[in-house]
Structures are given as structure tokens and as C-alpha cells.
Amino acid sequence: MLSDVLGLTPEEADTYRTLVSVASATPAELAELVGLNPLLVVRILGRLEGQGLAARSVGDTTRFVASPPAAALRALLIQRQNELNLAELELDSLDEIYRAATLGRGAAEVVDVIHGTETIRERVGHIQLGARKEVMNFVKAPFFSSGNLTDGAVIARGVRYRVLLERAMLDGGSLSFDEIAQAQSAGEEVRVADAVPLKLFIVDRELAIVPLLGSAHAAKAGALLVHESSLLDALIALFESEWEKATQFVTSAGALPKAPAIDDLGVQILSLLLTGFTEQAIATQLRTSLRTVQRRIRHLMDTAKVQNRLQLGFHAARLGWLEAEQDGNTRV
Template sequence: MLSDVLGLTPDEADAYRTLVSLTSATPGGLAELVGCEPGQMVRILSRLEGHGLAARSLGDITRFVASPPAVALRALLIQRQNALNLAEFELDTLDEIYRAATLGCGAAEVVDVIHGTEAIRERVGHIQLGARKEIMNFVKPPFFSSDNMTDGAVIERGVRYRVIVERAMLDEEAPSFDEISQARASGEEVRITDKVPLKLFIVDGELAIVPLLGSANAAKAGALLVHESSLLDALIALFESKWEKATQLVTSAGALRDVPAIDDLGAQILGLSLTGLTDHAIATLLRTSPRTVQRRIRHLMDTAEVQNRIQLGFHAARLGWLEAPSSSDQRTEAVRRACPGT
């Protein structure tokens, strides 16, 4: 902790902790306790003196005593806090300069090109860690390792994370239903749609990464990095439009509203049915049998007091079981997804 927060090296932190536990110590005696060479300890103690964490004993200048932690460490902590405040001020200043510069930039400065899967993964990870408000993500085949569903640490910081998954991803089981369930459990909002037009990753409405499809070959992989511009505005509008029409993915009964006598498996089957998946595909995703899927759907129809799946889909939308869209057109879409081919 001392090395992480206050900027001490691990050797300095170990030496200071040991010195604090002693009345006083010589460099040789302290080196023996810590497990290093006496010459190295002399250099460590000299640096601790510079930090104000150690001083020579008044009665014997060959011995060292630790400065009181409550005083010395607090002073060091205040220095670190002041440095962080200055860094944050500098960051805000640079951000303002950047924004002012990008307002007048040309087309070549609006879009950068990222080459290679590893470079894409690093850039996505970097801007994701820097997110402050919201991340929006389109996920579609082919699925690469860089298409991570979410970062739990980002959500824990209060960042909203919305993902729209193309239905074909569920058919291919990449990501798996278990992976999606884990993402939902961590706080991610996941919806399913028939098609998404492109892979997309937007952070805070300020930056977007658009991976380029066409080859799964890592050497040929590339992506566009889109800065604030009318193009970015269009990508955000595209995501919001798809989000409104997509179907919420249900992974537990707790995600449903006012649905009596239903467990997690029943809720999952209902949610996947409304995305348009076949009974066989649902059974494969949930590691159960098509017969079980059919029996559970029959139970849901009995609960809703309807005769077929078309009515079940309309009933679920009308009562808001899946927080379905409220307009009549979107309800009709939910019914169509529940009964593919009608």
C-alpha cells in the first residue's frame, strides 16, 4: 500500500515498516532484518531521510529512527494529493485544448485508423477504463477476443454499460449464454436484435471505435477511431434507434415484472423466445431439451391464459413483462420475434 499510494519503492516501504517497529537500528542491523545488503540499506535509508520518513539518532548518528507515521506519512500523502490535483487540472486543461482543436479539424482528423487485433484490443481497453458516464456497444459476428462483453471495474465506478447483441451470436454461442448472464449480473444492460449494421464501441458520446469486418485474420484486422463530429453523432443516433427496438435479454425471473409462478429457467426461455430463437436453439443455449422448452412455454401460455405463441408475445408486451416498448409498432415487432415465420 505504501509503495502504491505514496510512491515509495517496495524496498523503501519494507525498510520503513521494519524501522517503525524498532526503537532504532543501524543500516547493517536493518539490512539483516529486511534481507538485503548493508550498502543497499544505506542508500535506502538515505532516500527515506529525503522523504522525511527517517532520521539519524541524536545519541548515535550511526543509528536511524523512524519519523512518526501519523506526521511523516500524512505530509507525504498531502504532497501526493497535491500532485494528483495538479495532474487533474492539467488533464482538464489539455482536454479543453483538445476539444477546441477538434472543433475545426478536417475529415482526416475526425477519423483515425487502427491496425491489428492487438492494437484494437489495447485501444478499446484504454478508452473503456477512461469512461466516465456510459459505454454503448454493438456486438455481431465474427466474435473476436477483443469483443469483451464488459469490464466489471468500469460498471462498479457507476458507468452505464449498454450492449446490443445480434441474434446470430446466440445461434453461434459466442459469447455463450453463461457469459452474457455474468455480464447482466454485473450490471450490464443487454438487448437482442435481428441484425446490427456494424461492430461499434462508443464511450461517453465522445469517441467511437468501429472494427472493420471482412476478415478474421488478425494481421488484416483494422478499426476506425471516430472523434467528436457529425459522424459520431450519427453513430450515437444509430445505436439509440436500435436500442429502442431491441428486445431485453432476460437471465433471471427477477428481471421480469408481475409474472406469477415463474423461475429463472422459465424467464430465460420466455426472453429468448421473444428474440425469435427456435426451441432447439433455446434448448442448446440453456443446456436443456427442446421438450423442456416446449413444456415451459406451454406453462407460460396457460399462465397468461392464451392459446398460442402469437398471443403470448402480445400478452408479454402488453403487460410489460420484459419492459417492452410502449408503442403499437414496437409491440407488433415483439410479437413477430416471438413467432418467426408468421
């Protein structure tokens, strides 16, 4: 924690933490306690002394004592906070300069071309980490990026994530029900459509990345980076249109205020059923038996007082059974 927050190296943080735990110590004694080379500890103590975290003992200048953590570390923390505040002001200034420059973009500058899978992956990760308000994502096979479906650190900052999955992602095993459930529990909103028109990644309605090829053509992979323009507006409108038509993917009964007394498994079965999965496919996704799925669907139809699955879907949609209070990093 000290190394992450206050800018100390791991060795400096360990040395200071150890020095705090003893009355005083020589560099040799401290090196033995920390398990580092004595010469390295001498250099570390010099840096800690320069930062006000350590001082020589008044009675014996060959020994070192730790400065009181509450005072010494608070001073460093305030310094780091001031640096972050200045960096934020600089960022705002640069952002204003960037926005002013984008207003003068010509037609040829609205779209940049990104070449190579690794470059695309890095660019997606970079703009995702910089998201301030919202990430919008069309997901279809094949993946050519790795990692979890959700970037929890970005969501933790209050960034909204909306992901529209093509149903084939689940049919083909590219994604599992458990992965989607984990993403939703982290705060991601997920919907499913029979098909999505293209791969798409939009951040803050200011930038969009449109991957052109997947992992099957890694050597030729490319993507379009679209800046603010009427083209970006069209991509945003496309996302919103497809999002409205898609089926919400719900995994927890607790998020459904309009649903009748259905448990989590019942909600999961209904959610997969309404996205077009067969009973056998539902059983496979939920790792349960076909008989259990059939029995649960029969119970849902009895609850809705309908005779078939089509009527069940219509009834559930009309009454808003799967309308969650809140839906739910994304892959490209």
C-alpha cells in the same frame, strides 16, 4: 496498497511496513527480516528517510525507526491528492484545447484510419479507460480483442455501459450465457438483436471506433476513428434506433417489477425465448434438460393464459414482463 496509492516501490513499502512492526533495526537486521540484499535496504532506508517515513534512532544512529504512520503517510497522501488535483486541472485545460481544435477540423480530419489488430485493441482500451459518462457498443463476430465482456473498473466509476449483441454471438458459442450474466451483475446493460449492422464502439458521444475487419483478417485489420461530426451523430442515432428495437436480456427475476411470480430460471428461459432461441438452444445455454425447458415454457403459457409461444411473446411484451428497472467491458 502503499505502493499503489503513495507511489512507493513494493520493496520500499515492505521495508517500511516491517520497520513499523519493530522498535528499531539496523539495515542488516531489517534486510534479514524483509529478505532483501543489505545494500539495497541501505538505499531504501535513505529514500524512506528522505520522504519522512524513517529516521535514525536518537540513542544509536546506526539504527532506524519508523516515523508514525498516521502523520507520515497522511502527509504523503495529501501530497498525492494535491498532485492529482493539479493533474485534473491540467486535464480539463487540455480537454478544452482539444475541443476547440476539433471545431476547426476539416472534412479529411473527421475520420482517422487505424491499422492493425493490436493498434485497434490498444486504442479501444485507451478510450474506454478514459470514458466519463457512457460506453455504447455493437458486438458481432468475430472478436479480435480479448478480456472480459465488461470493464468493471470503468463501470465502478459510474460510467454507463450499453451493449447490443448479435444473436449469432450466442448461437455460435462466441459468448456464453454465464459471461453475459456476469457482465450484467457488474452493471452492464445488455440487449440482443437478430443482427447488428456493424461493429461499433462509442465513448461519451465524442468518439467512435468502427472496426472494419475481424480476427480472420488480422494482418489487414483496420478501423475508423470518428471524431465529433455529423457522421458521429449518425452513428449515435443508429445505435439508439437499434437499441430501442432490441430485446432486453434479463437474467434475474428480482429486476422485473412487472413480471408475475417467475423465478430466475423462468426469467432466463423467457428472455432467451423472446430473442428467438429454440427450446434445445435454450437448454444448451442454461445447461439444463430439454424437458425442463419445455415444462417451464408450458408453465409460462399457463400463467399468461395463452396457447402458443408467439402469444406468450406478445403477452410478455405487452405487459412489460422483461422490462427491468435497470438493464443488466466489451468487446469489439
